[in-house]
Amino acid sequence: MSDRFIERSFAYMVEKVSDYAIFLLDTSGLILTWNPAAEAMKGYPGSEALGRHFSMLYTDEDQRRNHPDHNLEHAARHDTFQESAWRQRKDGSLFWALVEIIAIRNDSGELEGYCKLTRDLTNLKELQDRLAAEKVRAELTLRAIADGVISVDTAGMVEYMNDQARTLTGWSGEEVKGLGIEQVFNIIQPDAADSEDEAPGPTVSGNMSPRRTSVLRARDGSRHVIDMCQSPIPCEDGRPCGTVIVFHDVSERQRMESALHDAARRKDEFLAMLAHELRNPLAPVSAAAELLAMGKLGAGPARKASQVIIRQVKHMTALVDDLLDVSRVSRGEITLRMASLDMKIVIGSAIEQVRPLIESRGHTLAVKLAPATAYVSGDEKRLIQIVANLLNNAAKYTLPGGHIDVELYTADNQVCIAVSDNGIGIAPEAQPTVFELFEQVQRTSDRADGGLGIGLALVRSLVRMHEGTVSCHSEGLGHGSRFMVCIPRLAPEAPVPDRRIADRLADLPHAHTRLxxxxxxxxxxxxxxxxxxxxxxxxxxxxxxxxxxxxxxxxxxxxxxxxxxxxxxxxxxxxxxxxxxxxxxxxxxxxxxxxxxxxxxxxxxxxxxxxxxxxxxxxxxxxxxxxxxxxxxxxxxxxxx
Structure with missing residues (x-):
């Protein structure tokens, strides 16, 4: 094969190639040759390109930075220069080019010029940019979602974890490299929180798994109830290349569902208790009314029947008032009428209110008052209501013939009232919720005197409105209870009216004028x-x-x-x-x-x-x-x- 044939064949190939712009430069960068692909790619006819400096193909910014000469110098020193960069067509449009400049030397090694090859990779660049943008969006999405996401290869090794997965498992992205999914994603039996038994974990399979609830044991030993499912990552031939596991922490949701279920149960029990409490006074009212309607009662029995009606109506009114008070407190509609008060007088008034119940059940009441002054700023009616509710509870939940102690003392700039009894007590597990609405129904269902289970909730709300605290303690069922209320104490020199509530009650006014x-x-x-x-x-x-x-x-x-x-x-x-x-x-x-x-x-x-x-x-x-x-x-x- 002659050199002439090889030369003609090479020239023919350069002429016919369509993907590469191929042209020669002299040592100063002037264009010597220009193949048809260069003409199509650059937009210059050969007649316009030949003899011009190749820098015309660079962007204005690259020319200002002297990139063309730098590229030639690099090729002269290292025999070649390669880069991917934006190049400019005659019409000013840009295209992404893969560029290579090759130094041409003679047999003596002297530089005679350059061969420049350019390939238009704009479509590939756009595809790469789109893929990069999609990757960024996917990563941002995986970071933002509340689900944990883990991808695993076919060997079961962790490849990727998003932020939520790292948070729930306790493993960082660097630490999981080279670890198996079973070590990172540790699933245990969902119905055995204290068991070390393992539950079936994720597997690499070709089928999407149904969502199931499991318990995830994190690296630090903490546990999360999760909903999880897994799906295969398909290869081009359809076979699985790995698995993606998606899981969500539902621990809080389960707690909320349990709380809602408990609230619904307590509501139903409360409604049943409300019906019971309203029927109790209705029975004697109905009987007394029937007797009065017969018109055959003497003055004494008629008065007794009337007293029964009055007493039971007052009881029903008190039940309704408690309901309204709780509603008003919850909506912030109760306004306290604050005044300087002696808590000793408040306790005396509360005892007078509850004394009939205490005496009817044969209880012994012991009162111990601190010798020091016990002044507070508060609403007299509401403070009496607080103490009376505690005394009512003590009387109702103590078997007949029991003992009730009321103690008032001052400590740490507070006035504290403790009401103790030797009654039925409160189970340890019930004490944290005893001040919740309707919690009374949890204590006992066979008490003789009822209530709607809102008294202690009302006490807590009213005490908080007085910037005080309330607490309870019981050694358990059958060991009595102790409730303590503490209200901020006024300075001893604060002016306090020296009068008793009973002294301020006026007689029922009779009409002096006829309306x-x-x-x-x-x-x-x-x-x-x-x-x-x-x-x-x-x-x-x-x-x-x-x-x-x-x-x-x-x-x-x-x-x-x-x-x-x-x-x-x-x-x-x-x-x-x-x-x-x-x-x-x-x-x-x-x-x-x-x-x-x-x-x-x-x-x-x-x-x-x-x-x-x-x-x-x-x-x-x-x-x-x-x-x-x-x-x-x-x-x-x-x-x-």
């Missing part, structure tokens, strides 16, 4: 009884059982006072109040009497024009005092006049 009153209520029994009471204390009372009848009566004569139920059969009490305001020039005093006791109900009544708001069953003392302050107009008001 005309329209009482509107669709409950006939309730309205009859309230009419009887108001008439007894000296007022003139007319009844109406519908809003229509009430407006007809007012059209005939306007009363001094209207006491209106809110829920009427033909209209609401709010609408009736607004109609009375519109139709009567002589504006009567409007009093709402209703079973709705929320703050929004009071606001709505005020907007409707009511002057006062009472919640059923009405506090008759409060109603009598309210009426005592109403000036009469001297008119008579009777239906039909």
């Amino acid at each position: 005309s009153i329209l009482l509107v209520d669709d409950n006939v029994d309730a309205s009859d009884m309230l009419q009887f009471f108001l008439s007894t204390i000296g007022h003139e009372v007319a009844l109406a059982h519908t809003a229509g009848a009430a407006l007809e009566a007012i059209d005939r004569s306007t009363p001094d006072v209207c006491i209106l139920d809110i829920g009427l059969p033909d209209s609401s009490g709010h609408e009736l109040a607004m109609n009375i305001r519109k139709r009567s020039s002589a504006q009567p005093v409007l009093i709402a009497l209703t079973g709705f006791g929320m703050s929004q109900d009071r606001d709505k009544a005020t907007e409707a024009g009511f002057d006062h708001y009472l919640v059923k069953p009405a506090d008759l003392d409060a109603l009598a005092r309210l009426l005592a302050d109403v000036p009469p107009r001297g008119t008579s008001f009777l239906p039909g006049r």
Whole structure:
């Protein structure tokens, strides 16, 4: 084969190759040859390229940095220069090029020029950039998700772990290199938290596993309940190249589900207890009412039956008041009327409230008061409620003939009250939740005197509102209980009124002036009884059982006072109040009497024009005092006049 043939063949190949721009440069970088592929790639016809410096193919930035001459110098020193970089076409567009410059030397080793080869790899560059961007997005996604992700090769060796997986397992990314999945991802029996028995761990397989719940033992020994599944990573031929394991910590979710289940159970037990507690007083009330309705009782038995009704109604009212108090506290609607108080007087008042229960169960009550002053800043009514609730609990949960101790002492700028009993006690596991709502039903189900399980929750809330603390202690069932409340103590020199609550209670005021009153209520029994009471204390009372009848009566004569139920059969009490305001020039005093006791109900009544708001069953003392302050107009008001 002649040199001429080889030379012609090489020239032909250079001419016909389509992927590479091939051209020769002299030692200064001027273009000597220009193949068709170079013309197509660069956009310059050979006539424009020949004789020009090859730097015209570089970007403006590369030219400013003198890259063309640097590349030639590198090739001259090292025989070759290679790089991947942006190159510029005639129209100014850029393409990603794989460039090689080869130094050409003669037989003596002297430099005679350069051969430059360029390949357009723009499509490959774009693909690589997209893949890199996808990798970054995937990594950011894997970091952001709450799931742990681990990839494993076919030999079961860990290849990758995201941040959540590292957190849950306790292994860092560097530490897991060369470790098997069983060592890093340690699964144990989900139903044996203290067992060392291992559960089936992840395996490298060709099938996607169903999601299952397991227990993951971390590197430090801590345990996490997880939901996990695994899926094969396919190769090009479809065979698995490894496995990806995805798992999520559900420990907190399980705790929340357990708490919700417990709350639902306690709610159901509370509703059952509420029904029980309301039926208890209804039985004697119903029996006493039936006896009174017979009309055959003498004065003594009739009084006894009436006393039973009064006593049981007060008990039912107390139950409802407790419910409302808890609701108001939870919504922040209770406002404390703060004053300087002597806690010794508060304890005395609370004992007076609970004494009938204590005496009825035959308990012995011992009271020990500290000799030092015990002044606090607090709401007198609420502080009495706190102590009375604790005493009530002690009396109810102590068998008849038991012993109750009340101790008051001062320590560390606090006034503390301890109420102890030798009653049924509290199991250790129940003590942390004894101040939770409805927890009473957990203590005993066969107690003679009930409660709704909200008393201690109310105590805790009221104590916290006084910036105090409350705690309980019991050695267990059958060993009694001790509850302690501590309230910040006032300085001994703080002014404290020296008076007892009982001294401030006024007698029930009798009407010194006769008022005309329209009482509107669709409950006939309730309205009859309230009419009887108001008439007894000296007022003139007319009844109406519908809003229509009430407006007809007012059209005939306007009363001094209207006491209106809110829920009427033909209209609401709010609408009736607004109609009375519109139709009567002589504006009567409007009093709402209703079973709705929320703050929004009071606001709505005020907007409707009511002057006062009472919640059923009405506090008759409060109603009598309210009426005592109403000036009469001297008119008579009777239906039909």
